[in-house]
Amino acid sequence: MNDNVIIKTENLCKYYGKDIHALENVSAEIKKGEVVVVIGPSGSGKSTFLRSLNLLEDATSGKVFFEGVDITDPKVNINLHRQKMGMVFQQFNLFPHMTVLKNLTLAPTKLKGMKAKEAEELALKMLEKVGLADRANAYPSQLSGGQKQRVAIVRALCMSPEVMLFDEPTSALDPEMVGEVLSVMKNLAKEGMTMVVVTHEMGFAKEVADRVIFMAEGSIVEQGTPEEIFSNPKDERTQGFLKSVLNV
Amino acid sequence: MSEFFQTLQSDFIKCFITKSRWKLIWDGLGATLQITLFACLMGIAIGLVVAVIRSTYDKYGKEMRNPLGKALLSVTNFFCNIYLTVIRGTPVVVQLMIMYYIVFASSRNSVMIAVVAFGINSGAYVAEIYRSGIMSIDQGQVEAGRSLGFGYIRTMMYIVFPQAFKSVLPTLANEFIVLLKETSVAGYVAIQDLTKGGDIIRGATYETFMPLLTVAAIYLVLVIFFTRLVSILERRLRNSER
DSSP states (O other): OOTTEEEEEEEEEEEETTTEEEEEEEEEEEETTOEEEEEOOTTSSHHHHHHHHTTSSOOSEEEEEETTEETTSTTSOHHHHHTTEEEEOTTOOOOTTSOHHHHHHHHHHHHHOOOHHHHHHHHHHHHHHTTOGGGTTSOGGGSOHHHHHHHHHHHHHTTOOSEEEEESTTTTSOHHHHHHHHHHHHHHHHTTOEEEEEOSOHHHHHHHOSEEEEEETTEEEEEEOHHHHHHSOOSHHHHHHHHHHHOO | OHHHHHHHHHHHIIIIIGGGTHHHHHHHHHHHHHHHHHHHHHHHHHHHHHHHHHHHHHHHTTTOOOHHHHHHHHHHHHHHHHHHHHHHHSOHHHHHHHIIIIITTTOOOHHHHHHHHHHHHHHHHHHHHHHHHHHHSOHHHHHHHHHHTOOHHHHIIIIIHHHHHHHHHHHHHHHHHHHHHHGGGGGGGTOOOHHHHHHHHHHHHOOOHHHHHHHHHHHHHHHHHHHHHHHHHHHHHHTTOO
């Protein structure tokens, strides 16, 4: 396998019952340092695809390789691999019973054996970067949506992951808060983080993505540079989708 | 009026002072608290294990990939269901007598037997309380924990239980209060608890009013005290949320 490929899927299928095919033979590669944005109509399987990458979604068949290891193999300790795959959710999923700081230090201290003080310093440094150092001792319920999502991003980053997975990170936000979250993500991309982003933010895709994947009905229909996809979509479904989201 | 108080006074002396009968109440109170406390701890431990098995089975039992784990989970879940059905389907007095006369027939440590009987009984109810708490926690919390790299058990420990515990605390406290009062049937197996202590005084003095109302009042004070304690705890825990 190519050294640059960090995640690779092979013929990933996900069926619910017999009739619902959420994923149909999805094969894709994510290279190190690449920002891949996955777009598509709702129900196209893009979230399912993203969630299969760290096995939050158990694929019915097919394989997922992470750093060359087949993590769909039941013998693999998935928890160790997940430590290197940060994930950000649409609903933030911060831990409401802990302060922001505790949210950030929990995993590094418990999973990586980091000292509490060291983890706190790291967390504060990261919070500083997203402009939230003053909220370290707040509880999630005291934060706005945009602040919650920035904390959630930092929580994943505190584990120093190799790749970050974003599952519609701005879809649950009020419009005026979308910008602050996207700008954090843009900075992350600039720093060279490998990112897979499922989003409806076409502006972000155009500006930041190295590659755009368009999915429909559980399959990858088309992929290419933002230029290729947005200016010159080949498939009819891509054209139809872009027309409907860009002309609103 | 003064006559009434005089009778009251002489009744009081007869019931509690003569032959140091207050000791029956005092020692009985000790036994009651001892049984309640340890049975409660036992119930919480049993309840936790049963609730985890049941909720894990409900959520993941059908889609687990490891065949050995799946079989193990199904079997333990099956036994948990039997436990819940039997314990919740029979009266606690009968369970207590079965423990005393059959299971621990050779032991005369009746307080220990009562702790075990009430603990096993309470565990069944606590299990269902916990389970409802675990089920009420948003699945996203589990996913967030797992995505960070925590295994299932540790996700439960750090993320789900603390939140679930908080949401079931009032119900759990209620179960503790029910348990406290339920232990009053311990007299059936020759334990001198609070109720039995009062009853012994009644038998010895032929006074009904004084010993029984005193016992009732002590239970009432205990319940009020524990209710207050829990509401303080609840308020402290709530500080972090909403």
